[in-house]
Amino acid sequence: RVLGNCSHRFIDSYEYLPAHLAFDEFKGVDRQLHFICLDGDNHQVVQILRTRYKKTLLKYFGRFSPQARANFRTVTMDLNFYYQDIVRACFPNAQIVIDCFHMIQMLTRSFNSLRVKVMKTFDKRSRQYQLLKSLWKLYLKKFDELEKVHPRYNWHYKDCLTQAQVVTEGINTSTTLENSYNLMQSFIQAFETGNTHELKSLINCQDQIGTLMHKTLLTFKHNLTAVLN
Incomplete structure (x- = not known):
């Protein structure tokens, strides 16, 4: 319900992605871990997904056009190894940055x-x-x-x-x-x-x-x- 009320602020076009993103997860409904993606420049929420499973993330980012994914430059994350696999699979020109x-x-x-x-x-x-x-x-x-x-x-x-x-x-x-x-x-x-x-x-x-x-x-x-x- 909360996601539905604020989803209009998320990116809904698969032709555009910010040049810099930040990946993380947080505990939500029933203490489940949900995936959150932020714009690395202004810290605005790009998307929140109900799960952080690799299959779900690959499916979501795979929807973006090749041009949008090619323009993507950096992603900041923790040392979660499958986040790095997702970046390498979906964003050929992206540089991975580990959050201090x-x-x-x-x-x-x-x-x-x-x-x-x-x-x-x-x-x-x-x-x-x-x-x-x-x-x-x-x-x-x-x-x-x-x-x-x-x-x-x-x-x-x-x-x-x-x-x-x-x-x-x-x-x-x-x-x-x-x-x-x-x-x-x-x-x-x-x-x-x-x-x-x-x-x-x-x-x-x-x-x-x-x-x-x-x-x-x-x-x-x-x-x-x-x-x-």
Whole structure:
């Protein structure tokens, strides 16, 4: 019903497509994942489809004229592999660009999983366990944004520490955790400064960083061209 009321704003001609698109999905009716496509320049909705299945997307984009698909230039997306298959099948001249937000999200999730894993190796009453658990959100922030001057008392680990001291002592409980944290922070900084040389170097990191973080880097490496665009 909602889609019907706003569908008049979507592109209904199969002779035209914006030069730049963005693909993603969202949870809708009955918590099902639906496909959404935006104009990359003005962020207006181009189309919303009831499903995100590859067959559905190929059928929809296949309706556009060869000229409309040939004029299409870039598509921004996450690392969903079948989105890339769809672009290659339907848009011969399009360049795939991986959204930085999704990459940082993958890195933070990988690090957070490792933090929990390391935390569970300590006794629940220990200082190390409490440092890694009670203020876990601090580990996901940029280190430059952490409080470094005014310590605050925390009853979990019964000490006065600044936010930076909490994170520093927490990651020092494991070499793998420390390496993964430093890698995540370096990635965020490289993204913000557009340093593609540094990004390539980080993707090929040989440090001990944990299984899930290693798999994340392998995913980036397999999509290296799109990642560095």
